[in-house]
Amino acid sequence: MTESFKTLPLPPSMIETLDNLGYHSMTEIQSKSLPFVLQGRDVVAKAKTGSGKTAAFALGMLERIQASSFAVQGLVLCPTRELCTQVATEIRKLARYKGNIKVLLLCGGQSIGPQIGSLEHGAHIVVGTPGRIQDHLRKQTLTLSKVATVVLDEADRMLDMGFSDAVQQIVNQTPSTRQTLLFSATYPSGIEKLTKSIMKDPEVISVEAVHSESNIEQLFVQASRNKKDDLLLKLFQHYQPASTVVFCNTKQQCKEVCRMIKEHGGSADALHGDLEQRDRDKVLVRFSQSSCSVLVATDVAARGIDIADLAMVVNYDVPRDPEIYIHRVGRTGRAGKSGLALSIYSESETYKVELIEDYRKQPTVYLDPDTLNGDKPLPLPEWVSIEVAGGRKDKIRPGDLLGALTANQLLTGKAVGNITIFDRVSYVAVAEADAKLALKQLTAGKVKGRKVLARIAK
Structure with a gap:
């Protein structure tokens, strides 16, 4: 049974905005966390990308904003610029009901000068990466003394990227009366330590991933290392997917696979840590606008990217960690749609497939490469x-x-x-x-x- 947002103590103007944006009923993370968020309680929520968590923290944050005061009253920390952009865009949409709410993006990979200029004009909500927020605090171009709500989004990834001390230092510069909301896909010991040091008696909530594996056909296909490229092309030719994310374990492999697809007449872009921010933006936009058919990415680069209607995921390299496998695969088959996930493994990687099988508690389904039809051309964008x-x-x-x-x-x-x-x-x-x-x-x-x-x- 899905609950309506009307069951919450929200102003009619916000309910109307939610309705106009297509938010007709709450997701599980929203229905479990929003009552506590709106009460001003600290909340720790275990929830994956795509679960609707942005609205879960943004609605409470927006309700506490005093529009007439141009002091920073809301702070959202995210691990990557891509996720920051996604979150800021969503908050701006939700803020329409209130009017004149300024949301500012403060991330690395961009010149700091224009950001300083924007801060001088004031902002109600800042969404940023820990490193760039620290830069502004050092330069004293950002003041957090009026912050009412702090959100740590994808906190586990921020800790993985070495931001633990930075997060702690930033939060310490906000008032002790603040509300702190922490969202994380996993709950390692570092998260527990962080919550104890920055949160007051938090309500702990856990929801399962919204993308059920039952919508995703998961197939494993074996190939020797020197035949992986041929097999990948054959998978494209056989299944003719409109959009595919191909996961590689290293930046170098990303570049090589992308180059190989292009050399064979395909449409591909690579997403990895060596790209300049402007190029990263362009790659992601081309893929989300369906003007590029294949995105070849590393896990870190792809974290926080939420592409709707993704037809296929291919593990060119099988990850060592079964949880990473689940995270990759869960990018397809969303919102009730069917998805396809294919994993290419060599004989020496059989142990990884067995680890995934144990983790999923489901038998592995193998694909016979001889059944693939490689006569069709590679799919190209429309x-x-x-x-x-x-x-x-x-x-x-x-x-x-x-x-x-x-x-x-x-x-x-x-x-x-x-x-x-x-x-x-x-x-x-x-x-x-x-x-x-x-x-x-x-x-x-x-x-x-x-x-x-x-x-x-x-």
């Missing part, structure tokens, strides 16, 4: 992403780009897909057949009354 030089700071909104593309009615709204706006750059997906015309529309016409530079994002 969309193209166009990069526009202008974004949120230039007051560009999705409607402005849609209007510029359809102004003279040569293009219809059906030819325009997902639109993503960053601070200084925007990306718009257009149907592959209309890409040249769309690019001409943007460069020859005007956006927000002025000329813009645009190019195909590659």
Whole structure:
């Protein structure tokens, strides 16, 4: 039985906003944690990505914000910039009911100067990575003395990345009267130690992953090391997935697999720790806009990325830890949809497959590579992403780009897909057949009354 948000003590304007955003009933993490969050209690919640945890902490945080005061009243710490961006976007949507709530993103990989300028104008909520938050505290460009709510999102990953001391130091600079909310996919001893040092009598909540394995077909296929590339291509040809994440255990392997797919005429981008932030953003946008078919990623790079309707996951390298395997596989088959997860292993990696079988408590299903049909071409995307030089700071909104593309009615709204706006750059997906015309529309016409530079994002 799913509960409505109307059962909570929330203002009618917030209920209306939730309804408009499609939040009609609460997820398990929301129904279990929100009553305590709204009471102002400290909460420790064990919940995985995709469980609806952002709304679980954001609704309580927003209710405590005094819009008339431009002091930082809410602080959300996340391990990666990708997750920060995702969380900030969600909070901005939920904050519509209140109006004039400023949410600021403070992450590494970007120049600190513009961030300092934004802080000078004030912000109600800051979402950031521990390292960059520490930079601002050292420079005294950020003050946390008015913070009412602190959220640690994916706390286990922050500890894995060595941020334990940084998190402790940051939280120590907030008032002792604050509310502290901690969300973590796993609950290692480091998390227990952290909760004892920064939280007051927290309510502890645990929910299972929202993606049930019953929706995911999981197959294991054996190949010698020098045949893995051939097998991977054959899997693409046979299953024809619209979108696939291929997991590798190392950055170098990521680069090599991505290069191999491209050399064989496929559409692929690599996501790993060596990329500059702007390039990481572009890779993720292209994949989320369906203008790239395959994302080849390491676990750390892919943490916090939530791609809807992911058709297939491939473990090019089987992970050593069964829990990482479950986390990878759980990215497909979400929200009741069916998913496919394929794992390529060599004979020497049989022990990893057995560990996963013991962990899942289900028999392993093996795939015979001889049954695969490798006669079809590699699947290619039906969309193209166009990069526009202008974004949120230039007051560009999705409607402005849609209007510029359809102004003279040569293009219809059906030819325009997902639109993503960053601070200084925007990306718009257009149907592959209309890409040249769309690019001409943007460069020859005007956006927000002025000329813009645009190019195909590659």
